Amino acid sequence: MTKLADLHVHTNLSDGTFSPERVVEHSKAKGLDAIAITDHDCCKGIDPAIITGRGLDVEIIPGVELTAELEESEVHILGYFIDWKNVPFLKKLDEIIKVRNERAKEILRKLREYKIDISDEELFGLICGGSVGRLHIAQLMVRKGFVRSIRKAFKKYIGDRGKCYVRKFKLSPKEAVDMIKDVGGVAVLAHPNTVNIKDKNTADIVSLLVKDGIQGIEVYHSEHKAEDENKFKELAEKYNLVITGGSDCHGFGKSEVLIGKVKVPYELVERLRELASKKL
Ligand code: AMP
Ligand code: FE
Ligand code: FE
Ligand code: ZN
Secondary structure, three states: OOOEEEEEEOOOOOOOOOOHHHHHHHHHHOOOOEEEEOOEOOOOOHHHHHHHHHHHOOEEEEEEEEEEEEOOEEEEEEEEOOOOOOHHHHHHHHHHHHHHHHHHHHHHHHHHHOOOOOOHHHHHOOOOOOOOOHHHHHHHHHHOOOOOOHHHHHHHHHOOOOOOOOOOOOOOHHHHHHHHHHOOOEEEEOOHHHOOEOOEOHHHHHHHHHHOOOOEEEEEEOOOOHHHHHHHHHHHHHHOOEEEEEOOEOHHHOOOOOOOOOOEEHHHHHHHHHHHHHOO
């Protein structure tokens, strides 16, 4: 039987709700042979996942998801087969996390102007030693009855066009790609549809990112329709990019537990591994 992988999974070391151990248990239950742990700006979930993965025979691909900014739009860049113990790399992630902490407090300050009162302690009480993000804030907004859904929280308040949006660590796409390549990883554009730049379509955006050194594109994703997949596959062929796919599971942080909703053939993992090893 073909082995299957989910190459985009978050744990509670960023804005997922499951611990790395539970993520691996879920993956096993969903029939996955391999998963990539891709927390936002954090690698602390990788080692515990590897340990559980050994016991359950689930391979863990070390990954990360970095946020870059291109013409005022967020661009998420996944890194695969990174050296997740590299000290200068981890120092940079720590710096980014510090900026995230300050940004989160600034978002809470802005929310208070709209009578949405969430204390810093309530927010940081949710953090399990990794990175804080807007999804944590959205969860508290729902839990405390300020909004009816996470979607509303983003749309009205904390989304990129919301009243209380605060930008985060400013990394250019090239800087994010280089950070990943410097630790032996393969840099992949995540969920291309979420990059929104005036007067530029996805093809224009991908062509810019290729110049910045991007090596792959996330073709399969929980929120992609068949037409998106076809469009991104064509771009992958045009620019000789590796294809990846994953659920972008955040545990209960999204409307459903998505792990295993996107399963890609293991040969895509092998292509990523090959590409990563070429540069070493
Ligand atoms: P941050 O890293 O703090 O900027 O938060 C980004 C995360 O927020 C993404 O990875 C998603 O998990 C989540 N997110 C962003 N926009 C939305 C949205 N409109 N609805 C739900 N979740 C969102
Ligand atoms: Fe997230
Ligand atoms: Fe993302
Ligand atoms: Zn993600």
